[in-house]
Amino acid sequence: MTLDGAAIERLYRSHGHVVLRRARALLGSEPDAQEALQEVFASLLRAPQSLRNAASVVGWLYQATTHFCLNLLRHQRTGARLLQARIAPAPAPGCRGEALAELRSVLSRLPAEVAAAAVYHHMDGMTHDEVAALLGCSRRKVGYLLERVQQSLARLERSA
Amino acid sequence: MTPSLADRTWNACFSALQLDRFLAREMTEGEAERLRVHVAGCARCTAVLEELRIASEERLPPLRVVPLAPRSRTLFPAAVAAAVGLAAAASLLLVVRPSTRLKGTGFALSMYVDHRGEVRRAGPGETVAPGDAVRFAVSAPVNAYVAVLSLDPMGRGSIYFPAGGRAEPVQAGDEVPLPLGTRLDETVGEERIVGLLCASAVELEPLRLQLEQGGPTIPEGCQVTRWSFVKR
Numbered sequence: 409m410t411l412d413g414a415a416i417e418r419l420y421r422s423h424g425h426v427v428l429r430r431a432r433a434l435l436g437s438e439p440d441a442q443e444a445l446q447e448v449f450a451s452l453l454r455a456p457q458s459l460r461n462a463a464s465v466v467g468w469l470y471q472a473t474t475h476f477c478l479n480l481l482r483h484q485r486t487g488a489r490l491l492q493a494r495i496a497p498a499p500a501p502g503c504r505g506e507a508l509a510e511l512r513s514v515l516s517r518l519p520a521e522v523a524a525a526a527v528y529h530h531m532d533g534m535t536h537d538e539v540a541a542l543l544g545c546s547r548r549k550v551g552y553l554l555e556r557v558q559q560s561l562a563r564l565e566r567s568a
Numbered sequence: 569m570t571p572s573l574a575d576r577t578w579n580a581c582f583s584a585l586q587l588d589r590f591l592a593r594e595m596t597e598g599e600a601e602r603l604r605v606h607v608a609g610c611a612r613c614t615a616v617l618e619e620l621r622i623a624s625e626e627r628l629p630p631l632r633v634v635p636l637a638p639r640s641r642t643l644f645p646a647a648v649a650a651a652v653g654l655a656a657a658a659s660l661l662l663v664v665r666p667s668t669r670l671k672g673t674g675f676a677l678s679m680y681v682d683h684r685g686e687v688r689r690a691g692p693g694e695t696v697a698p699g700d701a702v703r704f705a706v707s708a709p710v711n712a713y714v715a716v717l718s719l720d721p722m723g724r725g726s727i728y729f730p731a732g733g734r735a736e737p738v739q740a741g742d743e744v745p746l747p748l749g750t751r752l753d754e755t756v757g758e759e760r761i762v763g764l765l766c767a768s769a770v771e772l773e774p775l776r777l778q779l780e781q782g783g784p785t786i787p788e789g790c791q792v793t794r795w796s797f798v799k800r
Binding site for chain 2 (some may be wrong): 445467470530532538
């Protein structure tokens, strides 16, 4: 795949909506989602080689978006209070809003890899195989990561 | 929670990734056919796929950080640049002092403009349109750290280059293009550009804030070049 600047700009036009839709669902904030859209493609401009070896452009955009959004959530140190305040009024296409809010509320508290597995499986509906392919790990490890998500959510329910 | 939060969070039988790959025509024909057959008999997947398809038609804002095509001599000979400049409309930006060489240092900052796919070097009296992409180039006799900041007509400071928080190294050379360009916004009025060429990777956020307050104070070891853009 040739990835000069013009190709990346075409990619932005053809695939940017995937980034924007998922960023909205993850962040629950339109300005933050717009920032994520710009930053994901800016990162591609800075390091186009990161996409050259990807098996799937869409898969790469999923990873980049998830990485950026989880970092943003983690860095917003007001934590759950801020997350709750930023829950989008309308759910993302294909997602049920209440369950999505429940998931979003714990993401910033999870280790990066665990949070990413939670997003892929619970928000995007991926199978363990699909999650394993994106994370570059085994299905067994995906099961382990998702179990940690479940434990975290159970703890949250008990403390609520 | 939830033996299956996924069941309550994601509505379709296929994952979002698979549906997006289908819409992006990334699937093999066999994969796509399997999905088509399933969707045809599944109301939930039909509805979700249609939602994703509608979402994919959303008009996106311009990419804020934009690449320009590599500079090609055939694209902007002087005569073409002059003709384009003369023909520019009144709503365009006027670039004043588009290239400033720092006395005694050999450093210079130049600007190139991408207007509807045509790239040209900005020259005296050059006009560029809001929405055009601009890209800077540096001439330097030695390796140096470079940053380009701006103060827009609303008094807002921003960093044109680099994308990170510190000045970035640029190799010595004549008109070495900086890796990223920027799309000009619609704000009208006067805009100032401050180019910095430094001996070290100076932090830029304090300089951006100083720019908004009438500065910046030039850090030790840096040379500065200033431009003024006037929007008509």
